[in-house]
Amino acid sequence: MKKVALALSALVVVLLLTGIFWLGPSYIIAAPKVATGMGAKLACSSKYVSGLTEQQAKVDLTSYSPLLAELNVDFDDQTQSVTTSFYGFQARASFHPGLGCAIDFTGVNARDSVVVPELAPAAGAWPLGSEVNTIEPDLQAVLDQMLIDDNAVGLESRALLLVQGDHIVAESYAPGIGPASQLLGWSMGKSVTAIAIGRLIYEERLGLEETDLFSEWRNDQRKKISVQHLLTMTDGLDFDEIYAPGKDVTSMLFTEPNSASFALQSPALYQPGSHFNYSSGSANILSALVQQRSGATLQTNVSFLDEHLYRPLGLTHALFESDAGGTLVGSSYFYASARDWARIGLLMLNRGEINGQRLLSKEFVDMASSPNGSENEKAYGFQFWLNAGDASLRWPNVPEDAYAAMGNRSQIVMIMPSDNLVFVRLGWTNGDYPTDANIAKVVAAARKH
Missing domain, CATH: 3.40.710.10 (DD-peptidase/beta-lactamase superfamily)
Structure with a gap:
């Protein structure tokens, strides 16, 4: 009980410093569990599903709240899991092939025996296949410029794509993102x-x-x-x-x-x-x-x-x-x-x-x-x-x-x-x-x- 009291006292200090203490007692009680669970889940998926860097995963996470910047986030590549901790509170999320990341709960293991069929690209042109040779230069230029303009003002656009009829006529990607990025x-x-x-x-x-x-x-x-x-x-x-x-x-x-x-x-x-x-x-x-x-x-x-x-x-x-x-x-x-x-x-x-x-x-x-x-x-x-x-x-x-x-x-x-x-x-x-x-x-x- 003493450890919990100390952790909650530390949390109150953090909430005061981040300017969100005014949200009230229910927020204070729920915040540590939500913050650690959200942090573990999103960071795990960012790295092991989307393939983003650990730094980017943390930046994306902390954009939601200054409280999340206080999390300690530990990536474990061997087990493909992420553990977050926050003033005595902790959560872990782990990756399962084909099912992505989920927060771990003791004794809950419904995902363990599930086998997800692997998706494989078909031969031929998009949309059935993966070949895209229908890009229109004038439309491509519009999307390329839009991506540049978006990110020049911090909008964090990562992919823009236009379909006309049954064809991809333009697609533009931010650095580190491509046609295979989930x-x-x-x-x-x-x-x-x-x-x-x-x-x-x-x-x-x-x-x-x-x-x-x-x-x-x-x-x-x-x-x-x-x-x-x-x-x-x-x-x-x-x-x-x-x-x-x-x-x-x-x-x-x-x-x-x-x-x-x-x-x-x-x-x-x-x-x-x-x-x-x-x-x-x-x-x-x-x-x-x-x-x-x-x-x-x-x-x-x-x-x-x-x-x-x-x-x-x-x-x-x-x-x-x-x-x-x-x-x-x-x-x-x-x-x-x-x-x-x-x-x-x-x-x-x-x-x-x-x-x-x-x-x-x-x-x-x-x-x-x-x-x-x-x-x-x-x-x-x-x-x-x-x-x-x-x-x-x-x-x-x-x-x-x-x-x-x-x-x-x-x-x-x-x-x-x-x-x-x-x-x-x-x-x-x-x-x-x-x-x-x-x-x-x-x-x-x-x-x-």
């Missing part, structure tokens, strides 16, 4: 999870209007929540998306062994379908549903995604991380190269078809890119943000029919059907990114082409 999409993983749900629906393993989805919900109002309610985040669950220690989303991602199990405990707050509430919990519940309908184990889940989604898409450098409890973290932890993110965008642009195969129904894609029926915020489809649907456009200078997968640090896969374009931006922007202005510039250049 980069974190953060909440763009929600869109991938929605596509997995759409694949299950197309194969008639799941119904969009299906309810009574989980035994945990059988005896209360949550029994009425449908698959569509979860996809549109109108499920009515009371889940707090504020990114601060002690809140639902940080507890789920950085202190719990099973993200979906945590989210499933969320109580009902609104009538299903009536209220939009952006929620990483809803996305992880969808991830649990994918696992449930693809065989009920992590092994059957990764095998289903490999056979029915990744290989038909032509993915070559993609990885979906699971948590220690054995569920893919559908809200946040899908890593992929810019070219693979572009393949995902192209699938949606082509209304569910790619590489000569239909993976999703046209109707599902149309609904995924249409406004929801909530009373408060309609410009959100099936885990995709929409340009239109509310009183004003989200991106006023971008085509009205645009919609996007979006993630923290300004990750974006923008699909623009009327211009037959997909734009990918991956990076680590701490603050605002000029998404509207930059994409408008790209669209203008593509229209001249």
